[in-house]
Amino acid sequence: MTSTERKTMPLYDDSLPHRLTPPPFWGDRIGNDDVELVPTHGAGRAEVAFDFPGVAVGTAEYLDGPTGATVISVPSGARTSVDARGGAIGIIGRYEELNHAICFAGGSSYGLAAATGVDEELLARTGNRVGWQDLRSASGAVIYDLAARDTGIVPDAALGRAALLAARKDAIPVGRVGAGIAASAGKIDLSRCEFTGQGAAFRRIGPVRILVVTVVNPVGVIVDRDGTVIRGNYDRETGERRLPVADYEAALLAGESPTTSPGNTTVTAVITNVKLDDKELRLFGRQVHSSMNRAIQPFHTNHDGDTLFALTTDEVALPPAGSTRLGEQAVNSIALGAIASELAWDAVLTSAR
DSSP, rough: OOTSSHHHHHHHHBBTTOOOOOSSSOOOOOOGGEEEEEBBBOOOOOEEEETTTOEEEEEETTTTEEEEEEEEEEEEEEOOOEEOOOSSOOOESTTTTTTEEEEEEEEGGGGHHHHHHHHHHHHHHTTTSSGGGGGOOOEEEEEEOGGSSSOOOOOOOOHHHHHHHHHHHSSSEEOOOOOOOOOOOOTTTTGOOEEOOOEEEEEETTTTTEEEEEEEEEEEEEEETTTTTEEEEEEETTTEEHHHHHHHHHHHHHTOOOOOOOOOEEEEEEEEEEEOOOHHHHHHHHHHHHHHGGTEEEEEEETTTOOEEEEEEEOOOOOOOOOOOOOOTHHHHHHHHHHHHHHHHHHHTTTOO
16 A cells, blocks of 8 residues: 555644544554555654754654654763653663663654664664664654554654654754654643654753754643743634643532543654763763653653653763762753753744744
8 A cells, every 4th residue: 555545634734733633542543564665754844953063863754654763972972960850761771871862752662673774774874883882772752653653653763764864954854753753742631632742952051952852742831931831732613722731620519520542652752962871871861861851741650751861972061060979060061951941842832942
């Protein structure tokens, strides 16, 4: 079957471009073996420029899904810490302490194969050398994007490889592109959720660089800095969006069980060039991940598998902050985390605007 032969269920109304019309979960769906899959490279809604030597980001999609993959490439390697929360985590390479790439993908657990394709390309780039000093590693995490579409097509090794091959050093597409092409938010009820996508933000402060890339697919809604819900939990009758807590409270007051639809997860990478020891890197990642609950409400639920990769290229030493029992850099790493936390909020917002 070709993509032109398949009649695709409309995913959103033209008049309301962010409204999602979820397909039914039951019944057979077409899969990867049923169509001739060709990786594409979407432009997204906009681009976020960045200037981070040694870091590149690429995306690729299967429009027949639609589903996709996003790869953050660090050819020289970056020390990595993982902060994974929620009840539906899907990770490959979780315990790698040094990575040369991070791969995000749709397809839930099946999409973890995309990271295998990244590994294959990394091996090819070494000339297939397999000495200890030549080994390269890629870690990855997935979102559940299958509720937003009517196929069982998932990212595979070929798609992950295509995303890495398309990596750019100057800009990142945001919106419905890469691993975020079928991401959505506000799944209190599937009829009220809306499309989101991939987001990114970058900041350079003197020699310090921080880059955040995120694929936003939560149970929760996306909240602006003024408290306005900008995506998710859209009430078609009133034309309004609201915080899910209002629905939960109303259900309890009515003696009913609050509803939440499964199939979610937000995956994020925060990359810096600041030298951090292992503990500082771990706490830096935890600080940034915790801060994202301001932008996504609720966050880290038992229907989410939220995962954040914190990476450092260890190139810039911050000025000594004075001796403390937590180490000389402790205060400075907290400041770095605070700045990165604001960037993470910016990145979430770009996924939906």
